[in-house]
Amino acid sequence: MDATSQPAVRCQAVAKTYDTGDSQVPALRGVDLEVHPGELLMLVGPSGCGKTTLISIIAGILDQDTGSCEVFGRDFLHMKDKEKLDYRARNIGFVFQAFNLLPTLTAAENVSVPLIINGTPRRQALQKAGEMLNRVGLGERGRSLPAQLSGGQQQRVAIARALVHNPRLVVCDEPTSALDHETGHKVMALMREVAMTHDRSLVIVTHDARIFGFADRIARMDDGHIESVTTQAPNARREDTPHVA
Numbered sequence: 001m002d003a004t005s006q007p008a009v010r011c012q013a014v015a016k017t018y019d020t021g022d023s024q025v026p027a028l029r030g031v032d033l034e035v036h037p038g039e040l041l042m043l044v045g046p047s048g049c050g051k052t053t054l055i056s057i058i059a060g061i062l063d064q065d066t067g068s069c070e071v072f073g074r075d076f077l078h079m080k081d082k083e084k085l086d087y088r089a090r091n092i093g094f095v096f097q098a099f100n101l102l103p104t105l106t107a108a109e110n111v112s113v114p115l116i117i118n119g120t121p122r123r124q125a126l127q128k129a130g131e132m133l134n135r136v137g138l139g140e141r142g143r144s145l146p147a148q149l150s151g152g153q154q155q156r157v158a159i160a161r162a163l164v165h166n167p168r169l170v171v172c173d174e175p176t177s178a179l180d181h182e183t184g185h186k187v188m189a190l191m192r193e194v195a196m197t198h199d200r201s202l203v204i205v206t207h208d209a210r211i212f213g214f215a216d217r218i219a220r221m222d223d224g225h226i227e228s229v230t231t232q233a234p235n236a237r238r239e240d241t242p243h244v245a
């Protein structure tokens with residue numbers, strides 16, 4: 001298989017059980033899923049069905065117990081810590097459900113972190129961070145600390161941070177949960193535009209039916225499995241996507 005036909009993500013029989021000490025909580029019971037280059041896949045399903053666990057494994061934040069999960073042909077399970085950090089920093093942008101902004105850094109400094117990890121000089125990183133904040137409508141708030149921003153603004157900072165280093169794969173946990181309808185649509189349009197050029201891919205966990213129209217495919221999960229994957233017809237897709245300059 002050549003690089004262009006290789007899936008961005010390929011999960012095969014991925015299983016994960018949490019050990020809480022008193023009990024074993026099965027979260028994933030054998031997940032098979034592929035994400036193609038250039039597609040936006042949404043992952044939906046009831047609370048507790050395993051969505052966050054699955055995307056954490058895809059993003060290399062959590063190890064699966066069994067099965068394989070390859071991102072651009074590589075499984076994090078077989079990498080040493082340093083290699084894993086480098087691979088993740090170069091290839092993946094992640095938006096956490098709880099945003100996970102560093103509280104003592106300004107918005108611009110938070111957004112610059114992936115660039116600095118990848119070796120971009122600080123000044124240049126801050127300039128790019130400022131440009132990305134502009135694109136999510138927060139150009140004026142670069143010097144604010146997270147605590148000085150609303151929940152929706154913090155979420156947009158987290159999205160800017162996930163996109164700033166132009167990763168090949170962007171993985172997002174509920175990226176529009178704190179945003180109003182219009183801002184949510186603008187942010188989704190930006191994510192499509194930024195993350196999907198040159199065969200980039202997005203995986204988005206969401207309960208937000210208002211953004212389903214942005215998906216190429218929707219994978220429905222239940223009880224640790226993928227129940228179904230549906231492809232959205234192009235004419236049903238993004239019909240309410242606002243124009244983004």
Ligand SMILES: Nc1ncnc2c1ncn2[C@@H]1O[C@H](COP(=O)(O)OP(=O)(O)OP(=O)(O)O)[C@@H](O)[C@H]1O
Binds near residue numbers: 018027046048052
């Ligand atoms: N750190 C953990 N320790 C123990 N159990 C956990 C842990 N994280 C998740 N679980 C359990 O694993 C299962 C899957 O959780 P997960 O967070 O992946 O689901 P989810 O579909 O993302 O839920 P939600 O939509 O509510 O965010 C649930 O039963 C959850 O209680």
